[in-house]
Amino acid sequence: MARTLINAPKTAKRGDVIEIRATIGHPMETGFRPDENGKILPRNIIQNFSCRYNGELVFSAEMFSAVSANPYLAFHTVATESGTLALTWEGDNGFSQTENISLSVVA
Amino acid sequence: MRQWVLFALLLVAASAHSQSVTGVDKRRSGADFMAASTQAMQKDDTLNPGMLWVKDGEALWQKPTGQSQKSCASCHTPSSMKGVASRYPDFDDVLKRPITLSQRINQCRQKHQQTDPLRAESQDLLSLESFVAHQSRGMPVAPPDDKRLDTFRERGQQRYTQRMGQLNLSCAQCHDSNAGGRLGSSQIPQAHPTGYPVYRLEWQSLGSLQRRLRNCMSGVRAEPFAYGAQELVELELHLAVRAKGMLVETPGVRP
Amino acid sequence: MAEIFTITRRQVVLASAGLAATAWVCPALAQSDELAVAVSTYAAGKKITEGKVKLDIAELVDNGNVVPIAVTVDSPMTPANHVKAIAVFNEKNPQRDVVKFTLGARYGKADVSTRIRLATTQKLVAVAQMSDGTFWSHTVEVIVTLAACIEGEA
Numbered sequence: 001m002a003r004t005l006i007n008a009p010k011t012a013k014r015g016d017v018i019e020i021r022a023t024i025g026h027p028m029e030t031g032f033r034p035d036e037n038g039k040i041l042p043r044n045i046i047q048n049f050s051c052r053y054n055g056e057l058v059f060s061a062e063m064f065s066a067v068s069a070n071p072y073l074a075f076h077t078v079a080t081e082s083g084t085l086a087l088t089w090e091g092d093n094g095f096s097q098t099e100n101i102s103l104s105v106v107a
Numbered sequence: 108m109r110q111w112v113l114f115a116l117l118l119v120a121a122s123a124h125s126q127s128v129t130g131v132d133k134r135r136s137g138a139d140f141m142a143a144s145t146q147a148m149q150k151d152d153t154l155n156p157g158m159l160w161v162k163d164g165e166a167l168w169q170k171p172t173g174q175s176q177k178s179c180a181s182c183h184t185p186s187s188m189k190g191v192a193s194r195y196p197d198f199d200d201v202l203k204r205p206i207t208l209s210q211r212i213n214q215c216r217q218k219h220q221q222t223d224p225l226r227a228e229s230q231d232l233l234s235l236e237s238f239v240a241h242q243s244r245g246m247p248v249a250p251p252d253d254k255r256l257d258t259f260r261e262r263g264q265q266r267y268t269q270r271m272g273q274l275n276l277s278c279a280q281c282h283d284s285n286a287g288g289r290l291g292s293s294q295i296p297q298a299h300p301t302g303y304p305v306y307r308l309e310w311q312s313l314g315s316l317q318r319r320l321r322n323c324m325s326g327v328r329a330e331p332f333a334y335g336a337q338e339l340v341e342l343e344l345h346l347a348v349r350a351k352g353m354l355v356e357t358p359g360v361r362p
Numbered sequence: 363m364a365e366i367f368t369i370t371r372r373q374v375v376l377a378s379a380g381l382a383a384t385a386w387v388c389p390a391l392a393q394s395d396e397l398a399v400a401v402s403t404y405a406a407g408k409k410i411t412e413g414k415v416k417l418d419i420a421e422l423v424d425n426g427n428v429v430p431i432a433v434t435v436d437s438p439m440t441p442a443n444h445v446k447a448i449a450v451f452n453e454k455n456p457q458r459d460v461v462k463f464t465l466g467a468r469y470g471k472a473d474v475s476t477r478i479r480l481a482t483t484q485k486l487v488a489v490a491q492m493s494d495g496t497f498w499s500h501t502v503e504v505i506v507t508l509a510a511c512i513e514g515e516a
Binding site for chain 2 (some may be wrong): 003004005021023025027028068069072
């Protein structure tokens with residue numbers, strides 16, 4: 001389980017635009033870097049991030065080797081109803097992790 | 108005659124007092140030498156990648172370990188750690204020499220938790236060190252006044268001003284004489300340890316002050332001292348004395 | 363606003379073929395061509411207009427390993443008129459793609475941030491696809507230098 005740092009409001013008014021900031025600990029090994037013997041280290045990156053709001057995909061990012069280690073994303077969505085935001089990271093070597101955050105939406 | 112002596116003494120006292128009042132502290136944190144975006148990364152805990160390690164340290168704090176099955180929390184509350192990191196390196200009564208915070212953490216593990224020490228620069232040790240040092244964030248660096256540290260402080264200062272490596276440079280030559288100038292396109296900071304352990308953009312990871320010192324030594328083409336070497340601890344001690352009163356920033360972010 | 367990319371699919375194919383020859387003769391020029399190809403492939407050959415998009419990035423970065431970027435787009439972000447996707451491409455990294463974002467219809471505020479790696483001084487292009495099918499872009503030049511001391515990590 002990779003470490004994550006997620007920041008999002010716990011409550012919001014219906015119709016408000018909220019910002020979600022998410023960092024995950026991951027080396028994002030580019031696949032272009034040689035080791036000390038000159039042999040290229042195999043690529044090991046997170047390739048996809050998605051945010052599902054009560055099951056509906058509201059944002060996704062396809063990441064490439066050019067994204068820095070411990071990838072950071074800050075994105076937005078409109079608060080519509082209370083529920084769960086599921087943040088999922090997937091990548092090389094079968095990497096897959098989901099973190100759920102609760103959002104309470106008031107009128 | 109006595110009146111003149113008294114007057115002279117008063118003058119000396121007055122001038123000494125005015126120097127300390129008007130004397131400007133020219134010391135600046137490494138954070139002052141960074142671009143705005145890097146400073147922003149440090150200032151905001153939701154942006155600071157070092158918080159991954161602080162959070163991890165917080166979890167490790169609660170984890171029972173070793174034969175004792177005690178956690179750090181069994182003896183220490185996190186708030187009891189306030190002011191601890193700011194006085195390290197500190198004198199160890201048993202070893203009769205200064206040790207760093209991470210060495211103290213490993214000592215605790217062996218002595219009180221009856222478990223193995225963590226490898227230097229390992230993620231767990233860095234997480235614990237960051238978590239403890241983070242409790243001192245905003246507090247002034249306060250190296251102990253302990254007389255037993257005198258010899259070690261002197262050795263650290265001597266090493267700081269001693270040329271080394273194929274490039275034959277001392278720490279002082281870059282970080283005292285040329286701080287604020289540029290090496291290549293990088294600004295040279297004053298080399299204060301206030302942010303450590305630090306998330307260094309060059310490493311894309313968090314690392315200790317010893318890692319940074321070893322890198323500097325490689326930079327001047329000197330054989331770096333091993334992790335935990337007494338020479339590095341003495342240097343850390345000197346850096347703490349040099350930064351006395353400056354505020355702890357852990358986890359810092361640096362280029 | 364200047365139209366900088368008006369390329370048909372056929373031209374993309376021909377450009378790719380010519381790219382191999384160019385890369386052999388003049389690598390730097392080939393990289394700029396590759397960037398143009400990557401951008402127009404993303405837009406499926408449609409016209410891309412410079413404007414509406416702002417790629418926010420420092421002109422001179424502290425360190426090329428971790429460069430914060432933010433892309434904002436001038437858009438009302440209503441269900442009828444919003445940004446559907448944003449992509450960022452580079453000129454001189456080993457690979458042109460940096461990141462591709464897909465924004466849901468209720469994204470709300472056309473603003474997305476991340477941190478990227480830049481191998482050297484180069485151009486970066488952010489391209490936004492609107493719900494009406496149009497493409498807009500912003501190109502910036504970023505200065506990246508190596509760290510002063512080579513560390514030789516042990």
